[in-house]
Amino acid sequence: MTGRELQGAARCTRVLAVVMLLASAGSGLGAQRSITQARARPESRSSWLLVTTADQGWDSNVRFLDSKDADEIRRMNSALTLVRIRPRSRIGVSASGSLLRYGRVDDFNTINYGGLIDASRRFTAFTSGWASAGFQKVLAATVAGTRLPLLAISNQTSTVATAGLEKRLTALTSLVIEGGYTDTRFDDVTLVPGHAYTASAELMHRYNSRERFGLEAQVQDGAAQAIPLRSQSLSAAWEPRVGSGTLRVAAGLSRTSTGFEPSYVPTGVLQYSDSLGPGVLLTGASRTVAQAFGIGLLLINDIASVSYEYRTRKGTFLSLGGNVAASVPSDGIGPTFTSQAVTADMRRVLASGVTFGLGASYRQRRDFVTASGYGGQVAVGYSLGSR
Numbered sequence: 001m002t003g004r005e006l007q008g009a010a011r012c013t014r015v016l017a018v019v020m021l022l023a024s025a026g027s028g029l030g031a032q033r034s035i036t037q038a039r040a041r042p043e044s045r046s047s048w049l050l051v052t053t054a055d056q057g058w059d060s061n062v063r064f065l066d067s068k069d070a071d072e073i074r075r076m077n078s079a080l081t082l083v084r085i086r087p088r089s090r091i092g093v094s095a096s097g098s099l100l101r102y103g104r105v106d107d108f109n110t111i112n113y114g115g116l117i118d119a120s121r122r123f124t125a126f127t128s129g130w131a132s133a134g135f136q137k138v139l140a141a142t143v144a145g146t147r148l149p150l151l152a153i154s155n156q157t158s159t160v161a162t163a164g165l166e167k168r169l170t171a172l173t174s175l176v177i178e179g180g181y182t183d184t185r186f187d188d189v190t191l192v193p194g195h196a197y198t199a200s201a202e203l204m205h206r207y208n209s210r211e212r213f214g215l216e217a218q219v220q221d222g223a224a225q226a227i228p229l230r231s232q233s234l235s236a237a238w239e240p241r242v243g244s245g246t247l248r249v250a251a252g253l254s255r256t257s258t259g260f261e262p263s264y265v266p267t268g269v270l271q272y273s274d275s276l277g278p279g280v281l282l283t284g285a286s287r288t289v290a291q292a293f294g295i296g297l298l299l300i301n302d303i304a305s306v307s308y309e310y311r312t313r314k315g316t317f318l319s320l321g322g323n324v325a326a327s328v329p330s331d332g333i334g335p336t337f338t339s340q341a342v343t344a345d346m347r348r349v350l351a352s353g354v355t356f357g358l359g360a361s362y363r364q365r366r367d368f369v370t371a372s373g374y375g376g377q378v379a380v381g382y383s384l385g386s387r
Helices: 008-023 035-039
Strands: 043-061 071-088 091-102 108-125 127-142 150-168 172-188 192-210 212-226 227-242 245-257 263-276 279-292 296-310 314-330 335-351 354-366 370-385
Touching: 008 192, 071 370, 172 245, 192 227, 212 279, 212 354, 227 263, 227 279, 263 296
Parallel strands: none
Antiparallel strands: 043 071, 043 370, 071 091, 091 108, 108 127, 127 150, 150 172, 172 192, 192 212, 212 227, 227 245, 245 263, 263 279, 279 296, 296 314, 314 335, 335 354, 354 370
């Protein structure tokens, strides 16, 4: 399932800098490349982009607990991206940092930072590969790895590495394999650290000009405080063109194990994407199994989401999104985690490089506690890049 992590104003204040950084880098942690993309730029060139922003925000429930705890949020952000593109390869290095200060809840004042190195290469006309490694320290109000559950705010550090290979077996059939590792820790003793290894394979065949069929397999092997959290999934996928858009349907079965008797659960994805005016509409629903860093459980996640991304030639970016979700432990022991969220972000980049941004969000959780919060932000910044 693709889509955005739609969480509160504390997360919202990071969106502007992160989006600008990733847009300039052209890829993210774990992002898949393709042979077509590897061929797209035959020339050799280098580029760089430096983005600095300052934003002022407000959150009605900073700690995201059942009692309201409103506060102001101030942040200084900076991100630098360097990219080197050669005829058959690309390498990018990025670093970011931010200084976060609250008006009253000063125990969350912190410095966030992160770095990423990301490379891809076309080995032959039919084979390409990629790899990335990164580290980040952020003040997060979510559990890393899934969009559920929404938890109280905490300092989170994550290390991520991925590597993959795409092989075109025939003119109509392609194979993609990828592996990854994630380690996530928190400074809050009530949140459970964990790590996970993942491996996936996707075999897709283009049946005709308007549809593809394939098989997907994924394995997760993780642990949280010595408790094994494992899952294996196998599904069939169908991707037809529907009008001007693309429909993706995947259905399969996942086997989960947490040290006891394994269980089986149906999983799948239903997703539709299409252009709408000058933007792209993405809507869908999914059932997946994933490790929830922070609570030390393997969760079955049911998520429905919709998003719209809009960009004008004059440098205006608009992002709208919302989701509702529910998660239950894979072993059936424990509460149901439910949440809903709505966000809206607008950014305007002038020819001079000056940037203005606005953002608003609402989020709600229902599990051990019932909590909700809404917030907003305004931002101004400057971007300077190679020409």
